[in-house]
Amino acid sequence: PRLDPELSAIDLVARVPIFRDLDIKRQQAIAHLLTPQLALPESAVVRRGDKGDAMYFIASGAVRVVVEPSVELGSGDFFGELALLTGHPRNADVVALGFCKLLALKARDFQRLLAQDAGLKARIEQVAKERLNLG
Ligand code: CMP
Numbered sequence: 721p722r723l724d725p726e727l728s729a730i731d732l733v734a735r736v737p738i739f740r741d742l743d744i745k746r747q748q749a750i751a752h753l754l755t756p757q758l759a760l761p762e763s764a765v766v767r768r769g770d771k772g773d774a775m776y777f778i779a780s781g782a783v784r785v786v787v788e789p790s791v792e793l794g795s796g797d798f799f800g801e802l803a804l805l806t807g808h809p810r811n812a813d814v815v816a817l818g819f820c821k822l823l824a825l826k827a828r829d830f831q832r833l834l835a836q837d838a839g840l841k842a843r844i845e846q847v848a849k850e851r852l853n854l855g
Pocket residue numbers: 766772785787791798799800801802803804809810811812813814851852854855
Protein backbone atom coordinates (compact mmCIF):
# COMPACT_ATOMS: atom_id res chain seq x y z
CA PRO A 721 0.00 0.00 0.00
CA ARG A 722 1.03 3.60 -0.57
CA LEU A 723 1.61 5.80 2.44
CA ASP A 724 -0.52 8.75 3.36
CA PRO A 725 0.67 11.42 0.88
CA GLU A 726 0.88 13.85 3.83
CA LEU A 727 3.94 11.89 4.93
CA SER A 728 6.01 13.27 2.12
CA ALA A 729 9.18 11.66 0.84
CA ILE A 730 11.17 14.76 1.80
CA ASP A 731 10.35 14.29 5.51
CA LEU A 732 11.38 10.66 5.27
CA VAL A 733 14.60 11.42 3.37
CA ALA A 734 15.66 13.78 6.17
CA ARG A 735 15.52 10.83 8.61
CA VAL A 736 17.93 8.61 6.67
CA PRO A 737 21.55 9.16 7.83
CA ILE A 738 23.20 8.90 4.42
CA PHE A 739 20.86 11.65 3.14
CA ARG A 740 20.57 13.77 6.28
CA ASP A 741 23.68 15.88 5.74
CA LEU A 742 22.92 16.73 2.12
CA ASP A 743 21.61 20.21 1.38
CA ILE A 744 17.86 20.66 1.00
CA LYS A 745 18.00 20.91 -2.81
CA ARG A 746 19.81 17.60 -3.03
CA GLN A 747 17.37 16.01 -0.55
CA GLN A 748 14.48 17.23 -2.66
CA ALA A 749 16.03 15.79 -5.80
CA ILE A 750 16.44 12.43 -4.02
CA ALA A 751 12.94 12.57 -2.50
CA HIS A 752 11.62 12.98 -6.02
CA LEU A 753 13.12 9.59 -6.95
CA LEU A 754 11.84 7.72 -3.88
CA THR A 755 8.45 6.08 -3.50
CA PRO A 756 7.10 5.90 0.08
CA GLN A 757 5.78 2.43 0.79
CA LEU A 758 4.21 0.88 3.88
CA ALA A 759 5.28 -2.71 4.64
CA LEU A 760 2.79 -4.69 6.72
CA PRO A 761 3.93 -6.79 9.71
CA GLU A 762 5.51 -10.10 8.64
CA SER A 763 5.35 -9.25 4.93
CA ALA A 764 8.36 -10.06 2.74
CA VAL A 765 9.62 -6.90 1.07
CA VAL A 766 12.20 -8.80 -1.00
CA ARG A 767 12.51 -12.54 -1.54
CA ARG A 768 15.66 -14.56 -1.97
CA GLY A 769 16.14 -15.57 -5.60
CA ASP A 770 14.09 -12.73 -7.10
CA LYS A 771 15.56 -10.34 -9.60
CA GLY A 772 16.37 -6.97 -8.01
CA ASP A 773 14.29 -4.09 -9.31
CA ALA A 774 14.66 -1.63 -6.41
CA MET A 775 16.43 -0.95 -3.14
CA TYR A 776 14.82 0.30 0.07
CA PHE A 777 15.61 2.80 2.81
CA ILE A 778 13.92 2.34 6.19
CA ALA A 779 12.29 5.59 7.32
CA SER A 780 10.75 3.97 10.41
CA GLY A 781 10.27 0.50 11.83
CA ALA A 782 12.50 -2.52 11.40
CA VAL A 783 13.06 -5.53 9.13
CA ARG A 784 14.73 -8.91 9.53
CA VAL A 785 17.21 -10.09 6.92
CA VAL A 786 16.83 -13.87 6.84
CA VAL A 787 20.46 -14.98 6.86
CA GLU A 788 22.09 -17.22 9.44
CA PRO A 789 22.22 -15.72 12.04
CA SER A 790 19.49 -13.26 11.03
CA VAL A 791 20.19 -9.52 11.01
CA GLU A 792 17.80 -6.77 12.06
CA LEU A 793 17.89 -3.45 10.27
CA GLY A 794 16.11 -0.33 11.53
CA SER A 795 15.35 3.27 10.87
CA GLY A 796 17.97 4.83 8.60
CA ASP A 797 19.32 1.51 7.31
CA PHE A 798 18.90 0.26 3.75
CA PHE A 799 18.63 -3.10 2.01
CA GLY A 800 18.17 -4.56 -1.45
CA GLU A 801 21.28 -2.81 -2.77
CA LEU A 802 23.24 -6.02 -3.42
CA ALA A 803 21.17 -7.28 -6.33
CA LEU A 804 21.34 -3.83 -7.94
CA LEU A 805 25.11 -3.58 -7.54
CA THR A 806 25.99 -7.16 -8.53
CA GLY A 807 23.20 -8.07 -10.96
CA HIS A 808 22.75 -11.30 -8.97
CA PRO A 809 19.37 -12.43 -7.58
CA ARG A 810 18.32 -11.30 -4.06
CA ASN A 811 20.50 -13.17 -1.60
CA ALA A 812 18.00 -13.23 1.31
CA ASP A 813 14.37 -12.71 2.27
CA VAL A 814 13.79 -9.39 4.02
CA VAL A 815 10.70 -9.40 6.26
CA ALA A 816 9.02 -6.42 7.97
CA LEU A 817 8.88 -6.58 11.78
CA GLY A 818 5.74 -4.62 12.48
CA PHE A 819 4.61 -1.72 10.32
CA CYS A 820 7.53 -0.31 8.45
CA LYS A 821 7.80 2.89 6.40
CA LEU A 822 10.10 2.38 3.45
CA LEU A 823 11.40 4.50 0.61
CA ALA A 824 11.81 2.51 -2.57
CA LEU A 825 14.43 3.52 -5.15
CA LYS A 826 13.99 1.86 -8.53
CA ALA A 827 17.01 0.24 -10.15
CA ARG A 828 17.21 2.77 -12.96
CA ASP A 829 17.04 5.72 -10.56
CA PHE A 830 19.58 4.00 -8.31
CA GLN A 831 22.06 3.86 -11.20
CA ARG A 832 21.39 7.53 -12.01
CA LEU A 833 21.67 8.72 -8.42
CA LEU A 834 24.95 6.89 -7.84
CA ALA A 835 26.35 8.26 -11.09
CA GLN A 836 25.55 11.80 -9.84
CA ASP A 837 26.84 11.41 -6.31
CA ALA A 838 30.22 9.73 -5.77
CA GLY A 839 30.03 10.09 -1.98
CA LEU A 840 26.69 8.32 -1.79
CA LYS A 841 27.96 5.61 -4.16
CA ALA A 842 31.01 4.99 -1.98
CA ARG A 843 28.92 4.71 1.19
CA ILE A 844 26.45 2.25 -0.30
CA GLU A 845 29.27 0.18 -1.85
CA GLN A 846 31.11 0.07 1.48
CA VAL A 847 28.06 -1.35 3.29
CA ALA A 848 27.45 -3.83 0.45
CA LYS A 849 31.04 -5.03 0.64
CA GLU A 850 30.76 -5.66 4.38
CA ARG A 851 27.53 -7.59 3.88
CA LEU A 852 29.05 -9.75 1.14
CA ASN A 853 32.03 -10.51 3.36
CA LEU A 854 29.65 -11.75 6.05
CA GLY A 855 28.57 -14.53 3.77
P1 CMP B 1 19.71 -8.08 -1.99
O1 CMP B 1 20.56 -9.26 -2.24
O2 CMP B 1 19.32 -7.23 -3.14
O3 CMP B 1 18.38 -8.55 -1.24
C1 CMP B 1 18.52 -9.06 0.08
C2 CMP B 1 19.19 -8.01 0.92
O4 CMP B 1 19.45 -8.36 2.25
C3 CMP B 1 20.58 -7.71 0.34
O5 CMP B 1 20.44 -7.13 -0.92
C4 CMP B 1 21.14 -6.86 1.45
O6 CMP B 1 20.64 -5.55 1.37
C5 CMP B 1 20.54 -7.54 2.68
N1 CMP B 1 21.55 -8.40 3.30
C6 CMP B 1 22.05 -9.55 2.84
N2 CMP B 1 22.97 -10.07 3.69
C7 CMP B 1 23.05 -9.21 4.72
C8 CMP B 1 23.82 -9.16 5.92
N3 CMP B 1 24.70 -10.11 6.25
N4 CMP B 1 23.63 -8.08 6.73
C9 CMP B 1 22.75 -7.13 6.44
N5 CMP B 1 22.00 -7.13 5.32
C10 CMP B 1 22.15 -8.14 4.47
